[in-house]
Amino acid sequence: xxxxxxxxxxxxxxxxxxxxxxxxxxxxxxxxxxxxxxxxxxxxxxxxxxxxxxxxxxxxxxxxxxxxxxxxxxxxxxxxxxxxxxxxxxxxxxxxxxxxxxxxxxxxxxxxxxxxxxxxxxxxxxxxxxxxxxxxxxxxxxxxxxxxxxxxxxxxxxxxxxxxxxxxxxxxxxxxxxxxxxxxxxxxxxxxxxxxxxxxxxxxxxxxxxxxxxxxxxxxxxxxxxxxxxxxxxxxxxxxxxxxxxxxxxxxxxxxxxxxxxxxxxxxxxxxxxxxxxxxxxxxxxxxxxxxxxxxxxxxxxxxxxxxxxxxxxxxxxxxxxxxxxxxxxxxxxxxxxxxxxxxxxxxxxxxxxxxxxxxxxxxxxxxxxxxxxxxxxxxxxxxxxxxxxxxxxxxxxxxxxxxxxxxxxxxxxxxxxxxxx
RNA sequence: GGAGAGAUGACUGAGUGGCCGAAAGUAGCAGUUUGCUAAACUGCCGUAUGGGAAACUGUACCGAGGGUUCGAAUCCCUCUCUCUCCGCCA
Numbered sequence: 001x002x003x004x005x006x007x008x009x010x011x012x013x014x015x016x017x018x019x020x021x022x023x024x025x026x027x028x029x030x031x032x033x034x035x036x037x038x039x040x041x042x043x044x045x046x047x048x049x050x051x052x053x054x055x056x057x058x059x060x061x062x063x064x065x066x067x068x069x070x071x072x073x074x075x076x077x078x079x080x081x082x083x084x085x086x087x088x089x090x091x092x093x094x095x096x097x098x099x100x101x102x103x104x105x106x107x108x109x110x111x112x113x114x115x116x117x118x119x120x121x122x123x124x125x126x127x128x129x130x131x132x133x134x135x136x137x138x139x140x141x142x143x144x145x146x147x148x149x150x151x152x153x154x155x156x157x158x159x160x161x162x163x164x165x166x167x168x169x170x171x172x173x174x175x176x177x178x179x180x181x182x183x184x185x186x187x188x189x190x191x192x193x194x195x196x197x198x199x200x201x202x203x204x205x206x207x208x209x210x211x212x213x214x215x216x217x218x219x220x221x222x223x224x225x226x227x228x229x230x231x232x233x234x235x236x237x238x239x240x241x242x243x244x245x246x247x248x249x250x251x252x253x254x255x256x257x258x259x260x261x262x263x264x265x266x267x268x269x270x271x272x273x274x275x276x277x278x279x280x281x282x283x284x285x286x287x288x289x290x291x292x293x294x295x296x297x298x299x300x301x302x303x304x305x306x307x308x309x310x311x312x313x314x315x316x317x318x319x320x321x322x323x324x325x326x327x328x329x330x331x332x333x334x335x336x337x338x339x340x341x342x343x344x345x346x347x348x349x350x351x352x353x354x355x356x357x358x359x360x361x362x363x364x365x366x367x368x369x370x371x372x373x374x375x376x377x378x379x380x381x382x383x384x385x386x387x388x389x390x391x392x393x394x395x396x397x398x399x400x401x402x403x404x405x406x407x408x409x410x411x412x413x414x415x416x417x418x419x420x421x422x
Numbered sequence: 423g424g425a426g427a428g429a430u431g432a433c434u435g436a437g438u439g440g441c442c443g444a445a446a447g448u449a450g451c452a453g454u455u456u457g458c459u460a461a462a463c464u465g466c467c468g469u470a471u472g473g474g475a476a477a478c479u480g481u482a483c484c485g486a487g488g489g490u491u492c493g494a495a496u497c498c499c500u501c502u503c504u505c506u507c508c509g510c511c512a
Contacts, residue, residue, distance in 0.1 A: 047481045050480085050482085056493090057493040060440090060493070061441095064440085065440085073492090079492045246469085248450095367470095375467090377469085
């Protein structure tokens with residue numbers, strides 16, 4: 001969530017930045033300021049009563065020791081009166097704090113300066129393009145036909161075992177999954193990332209920490225018996241490593257990479273655009289996460305973009321990078337770049353990576369700070385990006401590399417696959 | 423799953439009703455000194471939040487939440503987690 005400090009000190013700037021998302025949030029911000037002011041007033045009077053009460057308790061203690069029981073008993077009555085008032089003020093303060101917190105949770109991150117106003121994906125800005133239109137046969141097939149033809153993915157079997165959106169990868173299809181995961185992890189290690197393998201279920205506190213809760217409650221699989229959530233992305237467990245942590249300055253930047261399966265309910269989506277591997281309930285992804293000093297976070301974001309670019313280029317996939325407009329950005333993000341790979345047979349762009357800087361939005365919820373040279377605790381900036389998500393990469397690799405003899409596999413995967421064509 | 427023990431600051435660990443926001447040690451930071459790859463000594467060294475220009479000061483926090491009491495790290499209740507033993511098991 002946004003920091004109260006920012007809302008208080010840079011009110012108009014925050015309102016202007018939030019407006020880029022396509023909604024006027026000035027009412028919410030004014031409400032926050034009003035609640036904050038009330039809260040502080042309430043807190044001040046409560047603390048004055050508490051201080052008085054503490055003093056009386058001390059004096060009573062002293063009187064007892066001095067053997068002045070009568071005087072002590074008299075002062076107890078004073079204390080009782082204060083106690084009543086304290087109870088009332090405590091309730092009032094707790095209510096105000098709760099209201100303030102709820103309001104704060106509802107407000108999305110303020111987009112950074114580079115983000116343009118916009119409401120729909122059509123208003124996203126293409127900032128980079130690479131690659132050429134793949135040369136494929138006139139009768140080129142979409143990947144859902146190729147996966148059947150070469151027995152790479154069995155959607156029907158997944159339906160039987162679990163349900164729609166939970167495919168079974170088979171034979172060379174399964175091998176391709178493993179090859180991509182290893183390739184992505186190795187590339188990240190080369191780029192200086194540290195590998196972690198986190199849990200794929202997280203508790204409620206972690207869901208709040210990275211902003212999935214309460215915003216996206218319905219999008220996650222929820223094991224109610226244990227109150228655990230299946231992760232929608234490795235961002236959640238990997239970033240939550242740093243929840244309630246005060247880092248030393250020399251530990252930054254932290255660069256972690258992890259592979260996990262990801263689970264998304266995607267409630268309400270259906271139709272042809274979710275066909276095949278285009279949209280799944282369970283999929284594999286390698287995620288990169290960085291924890292950075294505020295002044296370096298945009299540089300870190302650039303580094304992450306370069307890393308993902310390199311992956312796409314090695315895979316030989318035509319792609320473009322979009323800078324998302326305010327309205328298309330996720331709740332917690334300050335700036336997001338999406339990578340889209342070109343699917344030759346479907347003749348459309350498929351999102352394969354989303355790389356974002358959250359500035360202090362997640363850090364504020366996570367309470368992840370670092371100690372500066374002069375001993376002050378400051379919130380860090382958090383960033384993450386897919387590097388990369390598998391299913392649509394597989395879709396594009398299959399579709400774009402098909403020829404009359406099968407499907408060519410890119411050079412970079414040969415050693416991982418143990419074969420060079422399907 | 424059963425039985426028992428426990429949860430205190432970055433770490434180890436003392437503290438069973440007021441003298442405790444908390445001993446001591448370690449680590450860290452600053453300095454002094456001796457010299458050699460380290461040691462000794464001195465000082466500083468939790469977090470959040472309110473007020474204040476600041477110095478400073480109020481409040482809360484000893485796993486979480488509630489209760490008893492004039493007063494709780496300390497007593498009571500609930501929950502969570504950890505450890506040990508047993509059971510089960512990849």
